Amino acid sequence: MISFDNVSKFILTNVTIHIPKGKVVGVIGKSGAGKTTLLKLACGLLDAYSGKVYTNGMHPVKDRKRLCKNMRIQFADMPCFSNDLIVTDALNDIRHFYSINITEFEEELLRLLKLFEVEYLTSKRISELSLGQRRRVELVSLLLGKAEVYILDEATIGLDEKAKEALRSELLSRKRHGATILVSSHNMSEIDGLCDRIILLEKGNIIYYGDQEYLLKKYAPINTMEIIYEGNLPDMEDVPVMKYDLDNHRIKLQYNSAIVSAAEITRHIVGETKVVEMCVHTPELSDVILSRKGQKKWNTLLK
């Protein structure tokens, strides 16, 4: 459980938010919107100018040593290990930090090393690792042992699809065990399907806090439909679409899902011509940010 009560720090102004136990919350926003500040406040690396922060019922700065027994953090801009350590030693330190039972630890370590495909790196030095390799080792160290709060900043930087999937499944299993997880990312599609709730930050203000579907409807209502037809050119004048492109038996159109549904449009077109194929693209989380910037994402829409 993490709660912010009227908190101000750096760019963040009067942030009030409550994150219940056992939820995965994604923090999204442009660079400089205050994502990392929010996370650092939650784990006690920053102290708020005003307002109150509670993580697991504790003051994260004053009770840091008590809190961090049950918390794991991972910030993209903070090195986790010193460069001259061997990977096994670095990971073994985690066992000492949290006094994890040795057999349990080794079992878990082996499983995670396999999952993130880094078992061949264990005898290397941290300084010899590439960014992606280092990130994987850091994630293994993050996931060792059990914690009640996980805080990940830019969680998916430097990870390939397989590693992202591994991270996602691991985090979801922690969530099932009641862990509260706070993840930030500027690449929204990365945390699709992981988060129960999304915090959308803009210039230090929370402009949205709620589930993902509603966020998409509210801030990115523009859907795209692509239809391949045979026969006559359909007349589109009667349908309230925003834009359409015709191209040799292929029509691409954009519509606002709040105004007109896909069903209405199809009904109209089917009435006029013979449809061979059709598909609808709904926006992704990344489109939310772009539409907030006032930029229309024509290039991807008209791909």
Add this chain to the structure above:
Amino acid sequence: MRLSPYLAFAKKSFLNRSAYRFDHFIGILDTLLKIFIFWEIYQTLYGTRVEVDGITLKMVATSFVLSICLEAIFFVDDNYLPDKIRDGSIANELLRPVSVQGRMLAENLGTALFRLGFHFCPAFVISIFFIGIEMPASLPMLFLFMLSSVLGYGVLWSISFLVQMTSFWLMNIWSLITIKNVFVNVLSGAMIPLWFMPDWMKKIIDFTPFSSIYFAPVQIYLGQLSYDEIACRCVLQLLWIGIIYSLGYSLWIRGQRKLVVQGG
């Protein structure tokens, strides 16, 4: 406070040391070289004289052999915290349920223990063999020497801790560390036994923590101090540890404050 993580860190540091064999042998060579250079210098200085100011050549030899050998054990990594503060990993350390300075002490002690066995002992035996130093004054004095040496390490460690803490505010503390090392080397009697210092200098040195590091144990070893004086010295050593560590600790608290307010 759980002790087990600290023991594990000390053990790891001990074992890590044994991995660097070349460094280790060069270290022993370095210690022996220093001892023999001092030996040659003092032999020449003494010439045919038996004693200077009531101090025999053998006592001087005992003094610098002990100081230099203790120096080999008294390991403190002066860059431990500055490195972590510079690269930002200090933030990660703060969020581990283990005290940062406790871990630093544990790792330093692990290394010190390794050096006691595999650096001090061989160098000391070779020195006894070739130079011939005084035997400890008595068995109780030998134990008190050990006790005082441990406290001396405490003083040295606290001084280093205090200096390292300034790296929260200073970009580069290399020069501070160098100055500290010069003070420790000259004023602690590691280079020139404090008997040979001018009287006014001795008085000043008595007001600094440096003579508590090497010179107090050496004097005890030689049996120059009565039990009352030894008790007095040990209390002084403890006092210095307390004072310097508290100063360092208050900087540590302020440094953390600075981190959480300014964000590093």
